Amino acid sequence: MSQQQISIAKLIGKGYNRFWHSRNFYRVVKGSRGSKKSKTTALNYIYRLMRYPWANLLVVRRYSTTNKQSTYTDLKWAAAKLNVRHLFKFNESLPEITYLPTGQKILFRGLDDPLKITSITVDVGMLCWAWFEEAYQIEREEDFRTVVESIRGSHDDPEFFKQITVTFNPWNEHHWLKRVFFDAETQEKDTFAITTTFRCNEWLDANDRARYEDLYRTNPRRARIVCDGEWGIAEGLVFDNFQIQDFDAIEKIKEIQEIAHGMDYGFTNDPTTLVSSVVDLENKEIWIYDEYYELGMTTNDIYKMITGKELLKAYITGDSAEPRLIKELVAKGVRRLHGSVKGQNSVRHGINFLQGFKIYIHPSCVHTIQEFGTYSFKQNAEGKYLNEPEDKNNHIIDALRYSMERYHLGKKKKRKGTYEALKSMGL
Structure with missing residues (x-):
């Protein structure tokens, strides 16, 4: 990475320094639209995969078909952004990404087929990281827990760590994600959790920024979620059924x-x-x-x-x-x-x-x-x-x-x- 003179700090911009370096078992980001959480996560995993030869990554979305147009594309973009695309093999049909120098893998699965998740094995190193993207779509906490249990193993490298990364846009305060990761009384141990907004995205164009700002005037309730990354409040909802x-x-x-x-x-x-x-x-x-x-x-x-x-x-x-x-x-x-x-x-x-x-x-x-x-x-x-x-x-x-x-x-x-x-x- 240093030979190509890429500044990671300049590449990711502001708002994600602690996230980038976190080794907590749970690393959680809820954020507004345009808060660059998915792009930053993709950059972080490409960087980390090259740094730690024992690591493999499992990327999970609620539905497997949504990975190709989102997380797979973001990780492909990240490799190009880091000028290392030539070091990775991108298999569009699976999808799957392989780091060619070592054979490490980035695997993609959906919770619509849980058996394909619990039976995953890798040839090099171990499956020690998982990224749950758009985790708000996961309606059952037990489905999430089942995948977490498949992240296991140990290594004699003193830098070895296992980690679950969770990224999502919040919508309703009654979702299990709030209780598990953001409520102080019930938060999982060893959790790093932050909220980010579009304001930390230096590369957001002026039109998008103006559109978000105008939402405070036209629709304050929606702005709280879309712009501030806060939980939707159930009070005053038309439907509670x-x-x-x-x-x-x-x-x-x-x-x-x-x-x-x-x-x-x-x-x-x-x-x-x-x-x-x-x-x-x-x-x-x-x-x-x-x-x-x-x-x-x-x-x-x-x-x-x-x-x-x-x-x-x-x-x-x-x-x-x-x-x-x-x-x-x-x-x-x-x-x-x-x-x-x-x-x-x-x-x-x-x-x-x-x-x-x-x-x-x-x-x-x-x-x-x-x-x-x-x-x-x-x-x-x-x-x-x-x-x-x-x-x-x-x-x-x-x-x-x-x-x-x-x-x-x-x-x-x-x-x-x-x-x-x-x-x-x-x-």
Whole structure:
């Protein structure tokens, strides 16, 4: 590293010096968006892997398919940033990264296949480090503990250490991560835990920085989480009847056979969203299993997205405030897309209806989880909560309301979309 005259201090910038050097068993960072926590972690692991020949790294996300577009890409970027990319072999298909001079490995797994984690072995050294990225998506503490138990072994090198690194954006103060790593009374022993924000990211461009700053004016509750990296506060939430739960969507669809799809539309400032759920009317349960959330989508983009999800023939309720867009999509082939029914107090009625269900959110639906954890009632000048929700943090929730209209407005219930839902899952 010194021969290439790279200054690590200049490379990582400010805010992460203690994190970089920490050898605590648990090294935990919760942070705002744009706080460079993932990029810094990637740089740190490439640097450390070259320094310690006995080390191998396991990178874990809730779903294995998300590693390739996130952690794998970040580690590949880090090797290039350190001018050592030629020393590593990058296997895109697995994915897997090998340090060529020694054969040390960086392995990638998802908690959706725990057996592939507990049975991992390495040829060189030992599996002594693990990085849990976007750990907020891990809904069960016991799943996390199972992986931690696979980080074991010892070495006669006096510098040997085992370590679990955890990085995430916080959303709800009731998540087990807060109790385990940030509450003083219950914090795990040998833990280094910090909170970072976008302010320590010198390389964040001016437009992104201005957008974060403006959030304090337009949406203070969301700014607390997105900008300050603090926990979402449950007080004043519109919904307290939801929980994050892993479930087999295919089995739910086969069992209940009542499917609902809803869409909300946006462009520059608001996203276009689509949410899909299984509706158990008898037991008053909604099982949200799929979502889509993206800014700047054209009509053609939306059509391609719906096509990709195999929902061209599905019964979809979209925001009636965009009749031209709905008409264009119908003309392209989204034949059963129709506008929502809006009238006096329709938002309130729709929310009341949803509050009568137990809502289960699949952990892959990250934007849905974020909205349910921040959608709150308005407050008056004295800070008292009013019986009127803020029109913020609700683009998925609005789409969900639209999808439920046919159940509480007396519309026909025979259009289930079961075939399309199963087809979109490859069945």
